Structure formats: structure tokens, C-alpha cells
Amino acid sequence: MTEPVPDVTPQDPAFTAPGRFWKGNIHTHSTASDGVRTPEAVCATYREAGYDFLALTDHFMAKFGFPIVDTRPFRTGTFTTLLGAELHAPATSLGETWHILAVGLPAEFAPLQPGETGAALAARAAAAGAFVAIPHPGWYALTAEDAATLPGAHAVEVYNHTSQLRTERGDGVYLADQLLAGGRRIGLIAVDDAHFACMDAFGGWVMAKAEANEPDALLAALKAGHYYATQGPLIHDVAWGPAEVEITCTAAASVMVLGRGSRAVQSVAPGQTRVRLTHTALQAGGFARIVIADAFGRRAWTNPVYFEKGTR
């Protein structure tokens, strides 16, 4: 005999894990591929702008010598780096070369193997310990079917700043929501993807929760989902209860809790810094995620939380 048990109250580990938030951009290019500034200059640019960490992710292609730039010399007492790359292989459903973001790669990660597909390359990066993300899906019209071939990807870029500035296709929310509606669990990141051919820095980043601003701790935080993404607004706390969630943030014009399909609850009013919303209508959809937007339309996104029903 079975009987329903209460829903498990979800938790967002970004707000329950120990430590503090560290600001980092985890998708950037340099002269090691098609960027304009040297690796040292890119690191200095972000360090001087107050970022705590950076991942340089040059294009891992034969024509650039499959670079994984050693940024360790550019670390300081208050600024660190993660090694990484943007990986490429054939081919998306539109026949385009895959772009796959890999943060936390070993320096000796092997070049693309003969016949290796995007799916195989992404799996190899994840097996090597990397945080793997699906970059700028809107930029090249990536579909949910494409994304389904990368089951090991940890996250989707919901915002890519250079894609937004250069093509108006910086949005990846559509893909994240389709994957979540299909039952997949996946994180949401925002990045610059700066190349510095134009001023495409400082438009999107992650706030990663860790006890120290150290590469191993930051990589573990990313892989565990201990982060949120933002274009500027800060989310100080998210406290989930069985029926309500309380969000504490910098001044927001909209505070939204979004679920499967059209499920949503929200508070729209100027200057909100603490909002309580009832999320019971979202639970049957399986997930909920929070978005806040400030008066300038800049957004911050939490990772989804998941509602689990049980029987006994």
C-alpha cells in the first residue's frame, strides 16, 4: 500500500553551502585564438575590474594549436584563474561546428581525435574533470535535440554578452527552459565571451559560492551548482519553504519564480529588496527558478530547484 508523502522542500545549494560568493567570468578569448588582447592583458583587465576569477577559454582548434593557455602566472593573492578552452568538433543539426565550453581542463588535455564528435568531445572533457557548458545556443540556433546529445553538460549559457552585442542572439533561456521541461537537470550561467574586438567585457558573469577563491574550490562549486548568474543585480539569499520562497536582493523591478511551460508567479514593483512568493502552483511542473530584473532590465538568474514527490 502506498500513500503520498509531503513534497521535499527544495534547496538551492548556492545559498545554503558554506563560504561566500566570488565573481568570475568563465568564457573569454585572447590572442591565443581569435581574441585581440594577450592572455596577460585579459587577466589584468578582469583583475583590475574587481573580478575574483577568470577562465580563459580560447578556441581549441588545430589552426590555433589547440591552446589551453597557462594562466597560472597571472594569479595574484586576490585573483585566480581556471584553465579552460572552448572545444570544437562536427556538427550540430544545422551542420555547424559545435562550440562546447570546458572550464577546469587539465593542461595536457589531448587535441581533437580523428572522428571525434561534439558529444564525444564533451564527454571526454567532463571525464577529465571539467565543468562543461553549452555556450551561446541562440547565436547559432542550437536546438534541444542538439543539447540532448550532450547529456553530461552541466549548464547552459542563458546570457552571452558578445553574442548579444554583435548579433542580438545572446539569449539561451529558451533552450534551458526546453531542457528543464523535458526533465533534464541543468544549470544556468552568464558569460562575456569577450574577444575585445569591441568592448564586450563586463556584461555577464557568475557568482560562485566557495570557502576560498582557489581554483579547485571554484571548480567544485561550479560542478555542484553552487552559483548564480547575473548581468549586475545581486541575489543575497533565497530561502525555500514548503509553500513559499523568500528572495533578498539588490533593488529589483521584477522578482519572478518560473516553472515548467507558462507556470510563473511574480512581484512587479520598483525598488524591491525582499519578496515572498508562493510557489505551490509550480510544483507539479517539477522545477522552479528565480529571475530578478532591475530598473535597467539587467537580470540575475538562480539555478533551478527541483520538486520531488515520493510514495511509501
Ligand SMILES: [Zn+2]
Ligand atoms: Zn563560441
Ligand SMILES: [Zn+2]
Ligand atoms: Zn567563445
